[in-house]
Amino acid sequence: MNSLYTYLFIAALLFSLGIFGVFQRRSLIGMLIAIELMLNAASINFMAFNRFLAPDPIVGQIYTLFIMGIAAAEAAIALSIIVAVFRRLRSINIERAQELRG
Amino acid sequence: MNSVQSLIQPQFLAQVGFVGIVALTFAGALIAVFPRNILYNVLGLIVCLTGVAGIFVYLGSPFVALMELLIYVGAICISIIFAIMLSRPLHLSLPKRRLPKVGLAMGVGAVVFIALSTIIFRTAWEPALVRSDDWSVTTLGKYLLTRYDLVFEAISLVLLVAILGAIVISGYARRSPS
Numbered sequence: 001m002n003s004l005y006t007y008l009f010i011a012a013l014l015f016s017l018g019i020f021g022v023f024q025r026r027s028l029i030g031m032l033i034a035i036e037l038m039l040n041a042a043s044i045n046f047m048a049f050n051r052f053l054a055p056d057p058i059v060g061q062i063y064t065l066f067i068m069g070i071a072a073a074e075a076a077i078a079l080s081i082i083v084a085v086f087r088r089l090r091s092i093n094i095e096r097a098q099e100l101r102g
Numbered sequence: 103m104n105s106v107q108s109l110i111q112p113q114f115l116a117q118v119g120f121v122g123i124v125a126l127t128f129a130g131a132l133i134a135v136f137p138r139n140i141l142y143n144v145l146g147l148i149v150c151l152t153g154v155a156g157i158f159v160y161l162g163s164p165f166v167a168l169m170e171l172l173i174y175v176g177a178i179c180i181s182i183i184f185a186i187m188l189s190r191p192l193h194l195s196l197p198k199r200r201l202p203k204v205g206l207a208m209g210v211g212a213v214v215f216i217a218l219s220t221i222i223f224r225t226a227w228e229p230a231l232v233r234s235d236d237w238s239v240t241t242l243g244k245y246l247l248t249r250y251d252l253v254f255e256a257i258s259l260v261l262l263v264a265i266l267g268a269i270v271i272s273g274y275a276r277r278s279p280s
Binding site (some may be wrong): 050 | 108124127128131132134135140143144147151154157158161162163164169170173174177178181182184185186187188189202203206207208210211212214215218219222225227229230231232233234235236237240244245246250252253257260261263264265267268269271272274
């Protein structure tokens with residue numbers, strides 16, 4: 001339980017689940033949820049390296065906090081875009097949002 | 103009697119708790135990815151993020167775990183639920199899932215997972231030679247206001263711009279005729 005490999009393995013599994021979700025979903029909100037999973041996998045990696053390898057165990061925590069801030073900004077922008085797309089197309093299916101298609 | 107006492111050893115309890123938290127995380131992640139009803143996905147995401155917060159506790163930082171609960175579960179998941187309520191009505195029939203697409207996505211995920219775990223187990227991770235053991239929140243706050251001050255301010259600015267941008271985007275969408 002208390003080794004670096006366990007945590008890295010958990011993070012890798014979470015990240016692959018996120019990638020699977022992004023490719024498999026067609027609803028924009030589902031893709032956003034999968035992206036949140038991937039960001040969390042990255043946070044777990046930072047915290048694990050921070051716990052087992054880093055010279056200064058504060059830096060990894062600060063980095064994780066920054067990831068959370070960026071994720072909050074990203075979620076706000078993405079959700080407002082989703083609401084705008086829905087008002088325009090009456091759908092959040094990614095395959096209907098192809099007005100820019102050449 | 104002896105076996106009961108060995109069962110309530112703190113070491114053993116910590117092991118059981120860790121396995122439970124990891125199981126919770128992956129159960130939540132599976133619920134977040136697989137069901138077609140979008141509301142189940144958000145509830146799964148909440149369960150998964152709670153599990154990740156528990157993993158952060160095991161990694162020695164209750165502060166970051168609380169921040170995870172506060173920001174992810176308290177803010178991001180709630181705003182996702184708001185976006186769901188503002189967009190597609192839930193009672194409409196869901197689009198059918200196409201099997202080839204799911205298969206391809208599973209293949210991509212498996213390839214990424216195999217590549218990542220190969221890298222993880224092939225690399226010889228070396229801990230730093232000198233490691234300080236100062237984990238306190240006091241030091242974290244000191245670092246945030248001294249060495250990482252610029253990044254901290256930049257994050258605040260990014261958040262402000264993101265919130266203003268979100269308001270502007272959804273506001274313009276309302277005014278423009280569709």
